[in-house]
Amino acid sequence: MSVHFKKLALIGIGLIGSSIALAARRHGLVDTIAIATRREETLDEARALALGDIYTLDAAEAVHGADLVILCAPVGAYEALAKAIAPALEPGAILSDVGSVKAHVHKVVGPYVPPNVAFIPGHPLAGTEHSGPGAGFAELFSGRWCVLTPGPEVPQEQTDKLVGFWRAMGSNVECMDAAHHDMVLAITSHVPHLVAYNIVGTVADLEADTKSEVIKFSASGFRDFTRIAASDPVMWRDVFLTNRDAVLEMLGRFLEDLSVLQRAVRTGDGPALEEMFTRTRAIRRSIINAGQETAAADFGRPHEAVPKSEEQR
Amino acid sequence: MSVHFKKLALIGIGLIGSSIALAARRHGLVDTIAIATRREETLDEARALALGDIYTLDAAEAVHGADLVILCAPVGAYEALAKAIAPALEPGAILSDVGSVKAHVHKVVGPYVPPNVAFIPGHPLAGTEHSGPGAGFAELFSGRWCVLTPGPEVPQEQTDKLVGFWRAMGSNVECMDAAHHDMVLAITSHVPHLVAYNIVGTVADLEADTKSEVIKFSASGFRDFTRIAASDPVMWRDVFLTNRDAVLEMLGRFLEDLSVLQRAVRTGDGPALEEMFTRTRAIRRSIINAGQETAAADFGRPHEAVPKSEEQR
Numbered sequence: 083m084s085v086h087f088k089k090l091a092l093i094g095i096g097l098i099g100s101s102i103a104l105a106a107r108r109h110g111l112v113d114t115i116a117i118a119t120r121r122e123e124t125l126d127e128a129r130a131l132a133l134g135d136i137y138t139l140d141a142a143e144a145v146h147g148a149d150l151v152i153l154c155a156p157v158g159a160y161e162a163l164a165k166a167i168a169p170a171l172e173p174g175a176i177l178s179d180v181g182s183v184k185a186h187v188h189k190v191v192g193p194y195v196p197p198n199v200a201f202i203p204g205h206p207l208a209g210t211e212h213s214g215p216g217a218g219f220a221e222l223f224s225g226r227w228c229v230l231t232p233g234p235e236v237p238q239e240q241t242d243k244l245v246g247f248w249r250a251m252g253s254n255v256e257c258m259d260a261a262h263h264d265m266v267l268a269i270t271s272h273v274p275h276l277v278a279y280n281i282v283g284t285v286a287d288l289e290a291d292t293k294s295e296v297i298k299f300s301a302s303g304f305r306d307f308t309r310i311a312a313s314d315p316v317m318w319r320d321v322f323l324t325n326r327d328a329v330l331e332m333l334g335r336f337l338e339d340l341s342v343l344q345r346a347v348r349t350g351d352g353p354a355l356e357e358m359f360t361r362t363r364a365i366r367r368s369i370i371n372a373g374q375e376t377a378a379a380d381f382g383r384p385h386e387a388v389p390k391s392e393e394q395r
Numbered sequence: 396m397s398v399h400f401k402k403l404a405l406i407g408i409g410l411i412g413s414s415i416a417l418a419a420r421r422h423g424l425v426d427t428i429a430i431a432t433r434r435e436e437t438l439d440e441a442r443a444l445a446l447g448d449i450y451t452l453d454a455a456e457a458v459h460g461a462d463l464v465i466l467c468a469p470v471g472a473y474e475a476l477a478k479a480i481a482p483a484l485e486p487g488a489i490l491s492d493v494g495s496v497k498a499h500v501h502k503v504v505g506p507y508v509p510p511n512v513a514f515i516p517g518h519p520l521a522g523t524e525h526s527g528p529g530a531g532f533a534e535l536f537s538g539r540w541c542v543l544t545p546g547p548e549v550p551q552e553q554t555d556k557l558v559g560f561w562r563a564m565g566s567n568v569e570c571m572d573a574a575h576h577d578m579v580l581a582i583t584s585h586v587p588h589l590v591a592y593n594i595v596g597t598v599a600d601l602e603a604d605t606k607s608e609v610i611k612f613s614a615s616g617f618r619d620f621t622r623i624a625a626s627d628p629v630m631w632r633d634v635f636l637t638n639r640d641a642v643l644e645m646l647g648r649f650l651e652d653l654s655v656l657q658r659a660v661r662t663g664d665g666p667a668l669e670e671m672f673t674r675t676r677a678i679r680r681s682i683i684n685a686g687q688e689t690a691a692a693d694f695g696r697p698h699e700a701v702p703k704s705e706e707q708r
């Protein structure tokens with residue numbers, strides 16, 4: 083099925099919004115792209131990058147006449163945005179989003195959606211630690227999953243159309259219940275981010291001397307955590323404010339397990355440690371086999387060659 | 396100063412041992428490389444890769460006539476290895492190692508070292524999640540730090556020689572006290588590994604259905620943790636058995652901080668979360684500026700192009 087929209091409105095044009103703009107354009111999925119954002123500077127940046135055709139600070143204006151509208155702002159901004167755009171939504175349009183939590187989005191946006199608009203929240207499981215309109219690239223969604231959480235009232239035909247849009251950008255698509263999405267993401271994404279932010283925070287609190295050594299010697303494992311903990315603070319604040327129960331549930335399990343491991347360290351229980359560390363290898367193997375990760379050592383990070391001057395020292 | 400050794404003996408020939416063999420050869424730092432390991436298969440693999448000149452299952456034989464001996468086995472094997480090689484150590488030789496903990500190495504190896512041998516424990520802060528003789532590469536140490544922890548009795552001239560050896564392989568070298576090394580590494584490496592093993596373990600315990608979804612959706616953050624948690628289980632068991640106090644101290648701080656973060660999530664304290672998530676960004680910036688990390692998004696992981704067939708779907 084060939085997917086095509088006349089006018090795509092992107093409300094928010096950061097990493098995800100700009101990647102959608104580039105991918106939709108590259109694959110010829112839309113005629114016109116309208117971009118709305120909050121700040122003048124961001125709009126100027128998007129314009130300089132030629133990400134769209136229409137640029138505005140008024141979300142309702144961008145939405146006017148659009149047959150596909152995607153919210154690409156932090157989830158905490160959604161309710162105000164929904165209120166602002168609702169009167170401008172075209173009958174027959176699809177309203178979607180890319181937020182990292184889903185039950186909350188149904189709750190705060192749902193009530194504003196007119197009955198003749200198909201509300202199909204979504205979440206592309208793709209991203210990097212960078213933000214803003216300059217961070218996007220057309221391949222971001224390629225080979226990654228996109229989860230859609232349409233309510234029961236949405237016509238199948240509209241869901242199929244949105245599925246086709248994401249597939250055309252290279253994504254695998256799966257539909258599921260919003261609450262289930264939030265539980266799975268709590269453990270694959272939200273708790274890992276919380277833990278990474280936390281360990282980097284622990285380091286930030288060390289005495290200045292030790293902290294500078296940690297930075298120097300970070301290649302021994304810590305730097306991987308700092309990548310995750312470099313993600314956008316506002317986006318992540320909103321994730322934890324809006325997926326609290328699932329996060330606390332998964333964090334509770336994590337802490338229980340950590341107590342067991344901590345005791346094994348304290349009592350010097352070698353066999354338990356080795357057993358634990360062996361079990362976890364299989365999971366990475368499965369992820370690589372599922373095509374969700376590179377098998378290259380160290381993520382394929384560059385290892386610089388030895389500078390010539392060092393060779394004969 | 397030009398560094399040269401007549402005979403280098405590597406006791407253990409996994410990721411680190413094989414990388415030393417390749418780097419020392421490439422940079423012309425040694426005449427002869429003798430390789431000893433525990434298992435016949437590993438020795439055969441090393442021979443097939445032409446990593447050395449002499450291959451033996453007898454560590455003492457490898458050490459015979461060597462002016463540089465480096466232990467490259469898991470730290471738990473060190474005491475037995477020290478006992479075995481001590482009588483074969485050449486007067487004037489340097490004995491070193493690459494173990495991830497240092498105070499324990501002084502404690503268990505030190506007593507076996509003859510007075511005319513310079514014992515200079517070391518730790519290259521470089522590695523990947525892969526193991527075995529086939530995992531090594533000559534550039535592994537390039538641009539990375541190597542920490543040496545010579546005792547006060549070691550002649551400066553011998554330390555300088557070992558420093559020169561690591562520099563010639565591309566490393567930056569720093570000498571410090573063994574206990575200090577262990578505390579810094581506890582937070583930069585040991586606790587991050589423990590936490591990563593733990594979160595992957597939490598997932599391994601989920602019901603089969605959820606677990607397969609976690610694998611599918613792992614690209615949202617979790618997969619980074621699985622890389623760290625794919626490291627060698629025996630090596631890491633030994634790290635936690637031999638650096639217990641520093642690990643428990645740093646884990647304690649981590650857990651205190653996590654309680655604060657957990658409460659902020661529970662009470663929905665947005666400003667506290669945002670403040671915490673903002674603070675941590677600076678640390679990554681410092682690490683990139685220090686040349687210890689790539690600035691490329693997502694570690695420069697490959698993003699596959701959309702297959703042609705998808706484009707018109």
Ligand SMILES: NC(=O)c1ccc[n+]([C@@H]2O[C@H](COP(=O)([O-])OP(=O)(O)OC[C@H]3O[C@@H](n4cnc5c(N)ncnc54)[C@H](OP(=O)(O)O)[C@@H]3O)[C@@H](O)[C@H]2O)c1
Pocket residue numbers: 093094095096097098099119120121122124125154155156157158159163180181182183205206207208209210211212213214215314317
């Ligand atoms: N980053 C990821 O890895 C990732 C992955 C999957 C899903 N997501 C989801 O994608 C969404 C956007 O994330 P992103 O990474 O693209 O963020 P980003 O790069 O930080 O961009 C955010 C965009 O939202 C706009 N915005 C922020 N606050 C706003 C407000 N109060 N009202 C209106 N617009 C506002 C910003 O506008 P101004 O610059 O004009 O203020 C900017 O255009 C979030 O809901 C996030 O959960 C992110």
Ligand SMILES: NC(=O)c1ccc[n+]([C@@H]2O[C@H](COP(=O)([O-])OP(=O)(O)OC[C@H]3O[C@@H](n4cnc5c(N)ncnc54)[C@H](OP(=O)(O)O)[C@@H]3O)[C@@H](O)[C@H]2O)c1
Pocket residue numbers: 406407408409410411412432433434435437438467468469470471472476493494495496518519520521522523524525526527528627630
């Ligand atoms: N991996 C890293 O990222 C990293 C980084 C810095 C330092 N280190 C340190 O480097 C050392 C080696 O790590 P690696 O990653 O190179 O390990 P590896 O790839 O698993 O290789 C370990 C080597 O040690 C040998 N060995 C294992 N148990 C032994 C025993 N009981 N007696 C004698 N030899 C034994 C193995 O021999 P067989 O195969 O013959 O059994 C193999 O040759 C460890 O002390 C580790 O702490 C590792």
